[in-house]
Amino acid sequence: MARTLLVAGTASHVGKSTVAAGLCRALSDRGIRVAPFKAQNMSNNARAVPRATEPTEAGEIGVSQYVQARAARIEATTDVNPVLLKPRGDGESQLVIDGEAVGNVAAGEYYEDGWERAREAAREAHARLAAEYDVIVAEGAGSIAEINLADRDLANVETVRFADRVAPGGRPDGRAAGPRDAEILLLCDIERGGAFASLYGTLELMPEDCRERVVGAAITKFRGDRSLLKPGIAEIEERTDVPVLGVLPYDDPGLPTEDSVSLPAVGETAVYGDSEGVRIAVPRLSRISNFTDLEPLAREPGVGVVYGPPESVLDGADAVVLPGTKNTVDDLLELHGADFGDRLDDFSGPIVGLCGGYQMLGERITNAAIEGTGDEGVIEGFGLLPVETRFSPEKRVERVERDLRGVGPLAGARGRVSGYEIHMGESRLTGPTERPFEGEGAATDGVLGTYLHGLFENRTAREAFLDRVFEGARRERPDTAERASPYDRAATLVTDHLALDALGIVEDVSAVG
Numbered sequence: 001m002a003r004t005l006l007v008a009g010t011a012s013h014v015g016k017s018t019v020a021a022g023l024c025r026a027l028s029d030r031g032i033r034v035a036p037f038k039a040q041n042m043s044n045n046a047r048a049v050p051r052a053t054e055p056t057e058a059g060e061i062g063v064s065q066y067v068q069a070r071a072a073r074i075e076a077t078t079d080v081n082p083v084l085l086k087p088r089g090d091g092e093s094q095l096v097i098d099g100e101a102v103g104n105v106a107a108g109e110y111y112e113d114g115w116e117r118a119r120e121a122a123r124e125a126h127a128r129l130a131a132e133y134d135v136i137v138a139e140g141a142g143s144i145a146e147i148n149l150a151d152r153d154l155a156n157v158e159t160v161r162f163a164d165r166v167a168p169g170g171r172p173d174g175r176a177a178g179p180r181d182a183e184i185l186l187l188c189d190i191e192r193g194g195a196f197a198s199l200y201g202t203l204e205l206m207p208e209d210c211r212e213r214v215v216g217a218a219i220t221k222f223r224g225d226r227s228l229l230k231p232g233i234a235e236i237e238e239r240t241d242v243p244v245l246g247v248l249p250y251d252d253p254g255l256p257t258e259d260s261v262s263l264p265a266v267g268e269t270a271v272y273g274d275s276e277g278v279r280i281a282v283p284r285l286s287r288i289s290n291f292t293d294l295e296p297l298a299r300e301p302g303v304g305v306v307y308g309p310p311e312s313v314l315d316g317a318d319a320v321v322l323p324g325t326k327n328t329v330d331d332l333l334e335l336h337g338a339d340f341g342d343r344l345d346d347f348s349g350p351i352v353g354l355c356g357g358y359q360m361l362g363e364r365i366t367n368a369a370i371e372g373t374g375d376e377g378v379i380e381g382f383g384l385l386p387v388e389t390r391f392s393p394e395k396r397v398e399r400v401e402r403d404l405r406g407v408g409p410l411a412g413a414r415g416r417v418s419g420y421e422i423h424m425g426e427s428r429l430t431g432p433t434e435r436p437f438e439g440e441g442a443a444t445d446g447v448l449g450t451y452l453h454g455l456f457e458n459r460t461a462r463e464a465f466l467d468r469v470f471e472g473a474r475r476e477r478p479d480t481a482e483r484a485s486p487y488d489r490a491a492t493l494v495t496d497h498l499a500l501d502a503l504g505i506v507e508d509v510s511a512v513g
Contacts, residue, residue: 001130001131001181002035002129002130002131002132002133002134002135002136003134003135003136003181003182003183003505004037004126004130004135004136004138004159004160004163004164004181004182004183004505005023005135005136005137005138005182005183005184005185005503005505006138006139006140006156006159006160006163006182006183006184006185006213007019007020007023007137007138007139007140007185007187008140008144008156008184008185008186008187009140009142009143009144009186009187009188009189010143010144010145010186010187010188010189010198010199010201010202011142011143011188011189011192011198012141012142012143013189013262014187014188014189014220014221015187015189015220015221015248016139016140016141016187017064017067017068017139017255018253018255018490018493019185019187019218019220019248019490019493019494019498020036020064020068020137020138020139021036021064021067021068021071021253021255021487021490022071022253022490022491022492022493022494022495023137023491023494023500024036024068024069024071024072024137024487025071025072025073025487025488025490025491026491026494026495026500027072027135027137028071028072028073029491032134032135033132033133033134033135034072034074034133034134034135034136034137035069035072035074035080035129035132035133035135035136035137036065036068036069036071036072036076036080036136036137036138036139037065037079037080037081037125037126037129037136037137037138037139037159038062038064038065038080038081038138038139038140038141038155039082039083039119039122039125039126039138039154039155039158039159040082040083040084040085040118040122040141040154040155041061041062041064041065041081041083041084041085041141041155042084042085042086042087042093042141043062043063043064043084043085043086044086044087044287044288044289044290044326045062045063045256045257045289045290045291045292046060046061046062046063046084046086046096046289046290046422047060047061047062047063047066047076047420048060048397048398048399048420048421048422049061049066049075049076049077049078049099049399050075050077050078050399051077051078051098051099051100052077052078052079052098052099052125052128053078053098055077057099058099058397058398058399058420059078059096059098059099059100059397060078060084060086060096060099060101060397060422061076061078061080061081061084061099062081062084063256063257063292064139064255064256065080065081065139066080067255067256067487068080068137068139070487071487071490071491072137078098078099078125079125079126079128079129080125080129082097082098082118082121082122082124082125083095083096083097083118083121083122083154084096085110086289086326087287087326088104088287088326088327089286089287089326089327089330091106091107092104092105092106093105093106093107093110094326095110095114095118097117097118097121098121098125099397101395102114111152115152115154118154119154119158119162122154122158122159122162123162126138126159126162126163130163135505136163138159138163139155140155140156140159141155141156142155142156143202144156144157144184144186144202144206144210145201145202145203145204145205145206147205150207156210157207157210159182160182160184160209160210160213161182161209163181163182164181164182164213182213183213183214183215183503183504183505184210184213184214184215185214185215185216185217185218185245185503186199186202186203186214186216186217186218186242187217187218187219187220188202188217188218188219188220189220189221190219190220190221190222191220191221191222191223191250195219195232196232196235196236199217199236199240199242200236200239200240203240203242214242215243215245215502215503215504215505216242216243216244216245216499216502216503217236217242217243217244217245218244218245218246218247218248218498219244219246219247219248220248221248221249221250222247222248222249222250223249223250226247229247233247243502245498245499245502245503246497246498246499247497248493248494248497248498249493249497251489251493253486253487253489253490253493254299254483254486254489255486255487255490256292256295257291257292257295263284263288263291263307264284264307264308266284266286266309267284267309268284268308268309269284269306269307269308269309269312269313270306270307270308271304271305271306272294272295272298272304272305272306272307273297273298273299273300273303273304273305274301274302274303274304275304276304277301277302277303277304278302278303278304278318278319278466278469278470278473278475279304279306279316279317279318279319280294280297280303280304280305280306280317280318280319280320280321280469281306281308281313281314281317281319281320281321282294282305282306282307282308282313282320282321282322282323283307283308283309283310283313283322283323283335283340284307284308284309284310284313285323285325285331285334285335286330286331286334287325287326287327287330287331288323288324288325288326288331289323289324289325289326289356290323290324290354290355290422290453291307291323291324293321293323293324293354293453293454293455293456294321294323294456296456296457296462297321297456297462297465297466300462300466301477301478301479302470302475302477302478303466303469305321309338310334310335310338310340310343311338311339311340314343314344314347317347317349318349318469318472318473319349319350319351319352319409319465319468319469319472320344320347320349320350320351320352321351321352321353321354321357322351322352322353322354322356322357322358322360322361323354323355323356323357324354324355324356324357324423324453325355325356325357327371328356328359328360328365328371328389328425329365329368329371329379329391330371331356331360332359332360332365332379332381333379335360336380340382341382341383344382344384345382345384348446348472349446349469349472349473350408350409350446350447350448350465350468350469350472351384351409351446351447351448352409352447352448352449352450352455352465353385353447353448353449353450354449354450354451354452354453354455355421355422355423355450355451355453356423357449358385358387358427358441358442358449358450358451359381359387359389359425359427359449360381360382361381361382361384361385361387361447361449362381362382362383362385362386362387362388362389362427362442362449363380363381363383363385363386363387363388363430364378364379364380364381364388364389365378365379365381365388365389365390365391365425366378366388366389366390366391367390367391367392368391370391370392370393370424371391371424371425384444384447385433385442385443385444385447385449386429386430386431386432386433386442387427387428387429387430387433387442387449388427388428388430389425389426389427389428390425390426390428391424391425392424392425392426393424394424395422395423395424396421396422396423396424396451397420397421397422398420398421399418399419399420400418400419400420400421400452401416401417401418402416402417402418402419402437402438402440402452403415403416403417403437403438404416404417404436404437404458404460404461405434405435405436405437405438406436406464407434407435407436407443407448408434408436408443408444408445408446408447408448409443409446409447409448409464409465409468410436410443410448410461410464410465410468411464411468412464412467413460413461413463413464413465414460415458415460417452417455417458417460417461418454418458419452419453419454419455419457419458420452420453420454421451421452421453422453423451427442427451429442436448436450437450437452440452
């Protein structure tokens with residue numbers, strides 16, 4: 001039966017995903033059978049993986065658990081993230097349980113009608129993983145001390161409770177302090193300021209049964225002289241009796257981002273990658289999803305990926321990528337309101353549309369009320385590809401491999417590529433055009449659209465696109481330097497700056513191994 005280590009936080013965005021991935025790789029390096037887990041995630045960055053209960057079918061999980069599974073050197077299934085909420089806007093989210101979309105819910109409706117079902121699915125998924133692996137590295141969500149949610153905190157409190165076996169004579173609800181089958185590592189982000197107050201307050205407000213499971217804390221995103229922290233660390237350890245097991249420096253191993261917190265706010269502009277390099281423009285959609293599709297481009301030398309308002313993002317751009325969206329119709333209407341289509345018409349560089357972006361590049365969307373918030377029947381697209389998309393309630397979730405034909409902005413690229421599809425709506429050609437893949441997508445000389453998420457993770461496609469971008473910008477591509485794998489870099493961050501053997505679960509399993 002597996003032991004569970006919950007990587008919890010004092011707040012959102014404190015580095016839980018990175019530390020969990022680093023732990024997965026570090027434990028795998030030690031020969032420990034390890035699996036990631038996040039009972040409930042909220043993200044529009046999803047991946048298609050085999051469903052745990054129906055392996056021949058694909059289901060959706062959050063991207064961080066997909067990444068952590070790769071770090072652990074295992075194949076991800078829906079068990080690693082059994083509950084996924086995908087925000088649609090206006091306080092509503094699509095609820096995905098065991099990889100399958102079961103409906104759209106508002107927050108209050110979810111907690112009243114859907115949470116018990118979600119908890120049971122998470123408990124069963126954890127039990128299946130626990131029967132197969134030695135250690136489960138569970139990632140929490142937000143803060144573990146949200147006292148208004150303590151009785152329904154699935155990713156933090158409930159994970160600890162159903163991961164712990166009850167000691168003889170213990171309470172049947174699993175809240176007794178029995179053998180430590182579940183432990184908690186608490187992270188706080190010093191870059192935000194108030195790190196020691198956050199640690200102290202979080203420990204004071206945590207449910208008592210969870211507080212008993214905290215084996216240590218770690219400070220993340222530190223810049224500067226670590227010796228300056230010594231007085232604060234000594235006092236917080238004395239006040240709380242919780243050891244500070246590490247101070248992790250500010251570092252980005254290059255793992256895909258989980259949520260849009262890392263993007264600029266709607267209406268603002270930010271450049272990722274090389275701000276002086278060629279500029280790949282990405283309109284910052286209100287309901288953007290799967291923007292991790294762009295991260296492989298931003299990691300290339302001499303490339304900057306620019307997110308910004310549709311009114312200005314094309315200024316000085318060398319290429320455009322229209323990303324995925326959780327709501328193609330409403331985001332398309334916003335782009336029409338900003339006259340983005342006219343700007344695209346005047347743009348001379350390569351244009352690529354991915355999933356929802358592909359749908360937008362077509363001539364029209366029919367049956368649009370299926371997805372949009374209004375009663376629209378037909379929405380005009382940007383008309384750059386001879387494609388018409390019709391929406392229906394069915395959702396396609398599938399892992400795919402395809403032969404790339406190398407047309408349009410990917411001219412010259414040939415070979416097998418892999419990725420995944422997650423979308424509603426079916427697109428058909430309305431006129432002659434080239435297909436970048438057999439039976440899928442559409443391309444002209446300067447415009448390409450496809451449903452294939454993960455396209456630019458394939459080196460062949462990425463190199464062809466960037467060659468076209470640099471050629472159009474009349475700039476020479478820098479040499480590509482070899483970098484360590486992001487999984488290994490995350491592991492190094494953890495092993496170099498965290499007292500791994502002080503985690504009881506890790507020490508016990510290593511000793512047995």
